[in-house]
Amino acid sequence: MSSNHNHGIHHATYQSIDEEVAPGLHKQLHRQHVRGTLYVWALLTVGGILAGLYLTPILMPHMNSPEGRAAIETVKVFTVAAAPVAALVCAVAIYSLINSRHRSHLDSPPVDGPPLRGNALASGSWLVVSTLLVVFLLFWGLTEWASQQVVHADALQVNVTGQQWLWTYSYPAQTVILPGGKTLTVPKAVDATTLDLPINVPVQFNVTSKDVTHGFWPTQLGIQGDANPGVNDVLRTTPDHLGKFQVRCSQICGLYHAYMYTQASVIPDSAFTAWIAQGDAGRVLTSAKITGGVR
């Protein structure tokens, strides 16, 4: 067979070729490979970290709540944490491509490489580093998750109902005692098809559905929960930036899933009170005051 005549070359092992030709070349080559790879790695790591820090805020929209900003922070931090490892993998691959010793003779196999079957130091440190990274990711995630589970003594109740294919928001009659001691009163129950939230007032969404499962996703609040029939899913946040954004359905719910979105606004609490008291007339009066655009 055609492969047979190659075997003479193959049986000459890697070390014997290098070390017979020039003693010491083996070690020198090794050092050269490590140095070359390190340069590529350093370059890529810096690139990855910079991208994580400076690209993330550009890619993601302005957020109107701490939960939303937590999502941005997580992407930033995880990118930075992953960058050195990802860069190392890329660096070895790129370096081995650049350093390919066999570009001109593609038709026959090149001489064998060194028979490295493992390296306890490399494998061990890889395991340690990746485990530490996972512990860090987990610590980060659980800390943030825990900070989002804080239940405020009193919160504005908003009942969110999904149905094919619209959202209804009802504000039951209630008096909310705000953290500073002030109160916010909804004198009588109001139903609305847009979501308006007073700034800096803790809010509790009680999410349910009349038919199939929908996904309640007030995008720039960074929270999300399914609207399941027969279930009350509780979501909490405190919007702390004025602005407008969309509530979108994030769970495919049939024919007009794409059209199941509504306008949402975070407005000054005076504007909120005016709207609650006066209905839509109040909204027109106050909407001019709202700043911050949709991204």
Add this chain to the structure above:
Amino acid sequence: MTTTQERRLEDTVLGSAAGRFYRHQNFGTGLLGGVGLGFLLWLLGEYTVNNNPNYGTDMVVTLTMLGWVIGFNLGVGTFNAVLHWILGHDQTKEDELYAAGVGQGKSRYWKYCTDHKVVGTQYLILVFVLFFIGGTLAMMIRTQLLTPNSSFLSPQTYNAIVSIHGMTMIIATIIMVSGPFANFIMPIMIGAKDMAFPRLNAMSIWVIVSAVPPLMATFFVGGVNAGWTTYAPLSVQDGPAMVCFAFTIITFVVSVTVAGINTLITVLTMRAPGMTFSRMPVFVWASVIGGALGLYAMPAFLLDMTMMVSDHATGTSFFVSAQGGSGWLWENVFWIMGHPEVYVILIPPVGALMEVFSTFSRKPMFAYKMIIGAMIGIAGLSIMVWAHHMFTTGWAPDLAGPFMLTTELISIPTGIIFLCAIGTMWRGSNWVRLPMYFGFLFIWNFIVGGVTGIYLSDVPADDYFHGNMFVTAHFHYTLLGGAMIAATAGLCYWFPKVTGRMLDEKTGRAAFWLIAIGFQVTYLAQFYEGFKGMPRRVANYDPIFAPENVVSSIGAYVLMAGWIVLLYALVSSWRSGSIAPANPWSAKSLEWQTLTPVPLENFLEDVTVVNDAYGYGERAELQVHAVFGSTSDAHHGEGH
């Protein structure tokens, strides 16, 4: 075996009992049988159960699908051997050789054939067909999304296409390596003459073929509205298309289960002398682990879909909350299947890719035991992560922490795969042939897929990204950019062995660049859509997302063009490429040490394995993977 001997055997086989009915069975009689029995049961349904006001239509469709699946398999001959056995006259030696395809030339590819190489080739063709269908549907989706308020497709058609694109691709990717290569290559790799259960093997391909028409039938009975995940109660509300969809899955699971058991038993019992577990090539391990994981995962899918058919056709209410059921039940059982399934897809191609890395770097597998351990670790962890798909569903919020933990833990064994890949490349000779191109592409894509995966494993971040295009881009990076690209590397690697021809690498490289660039453009744009907040599975969208959707669609067209060029290269090389030598890559594993085309029962002499298949650069005696015949002279064993 000489040509004369071969011809004499063929004459004996073809001459004996020629003209018996079952020797005329093929794909065509399968279609006749399926349509015939399907029609009969449809008639039966029309005249008996159709008057039920609530479930009539669904019952009739259930009966029709049952008729199709059973009729097709009766027609194509899936149950012949079993029927013979039950009726009391076992098959003769000639019958068995006939069933193995002796003397039937190309027509055996259209028949129930027990030769594992024929079954592997049949799988390969089926995978091409499925990818072509799935890809075409993807192009329709991207065409719809070119403009924000496009009316190229109606919302109903759009949802139907999104659902069937998803399921077609899931089925295709599950079988893309475990079908063609675990059948064709894996038994040769361990020095076996065939799979342990050749008839079950032939059964697995024809059962899965019969699963495809019901999937396509969904388009003609209203379409599936609920995406490939078919969350209840929406999917219960759906029409009879959901019954067809469920039948596809039920039939598919039967096939995957049979194939998985076959792979396991083959590796456990059919290895050549000397092929110890620690000498088994990584791809063999990957096939076993993938197959075993499938045996765990797929029954859950069968169960979920059986309950779904039951809700549709008999009025049970497993998933209807108003009647005591729960959509969360569907979601849980679905993802108990659905997350291990990701690794059922991923592990076999990664195993194939590791063979590529070792062969083309001309180096032994780096940290062989760690990569086997990593694959086992991934499989074990993957059964404990399912609820990370359900962080935002409201189900069991207290489990967010534990599922975040298991999900992030899985990145440790996944990282080891990268370690082994780069360790194998490190200071290697790097023979940059077409399989290596796809290998490098895999590394990049899987890094992106992996890193974006850790964002999604984090609950506070998932609360923003869940259900939006970011998720779509993420899993396309892992499954298409990762698994499918690795499978393509494997395909280019084994193409000369499977087809007996060399692949046209010039055209292949052109395809590679189209695929590599088209892919990045398509899915980086979709990441951006996700960052900005565009939901998944929408037929129309807010005009603020317009620019990146145009970019993504253009990328998708380039990507599809790349696949079509690759398909052209594959088909034209298969028909008229230059004849491949037995071992074009000078690789060491057993499939390269036998003749091309591979003879029936694979080896002409007995095989004894003496080392692992990765002795590149080692001392001469360690370079020999196996010896052939009764002699133990290493040089004798190198070729034929």
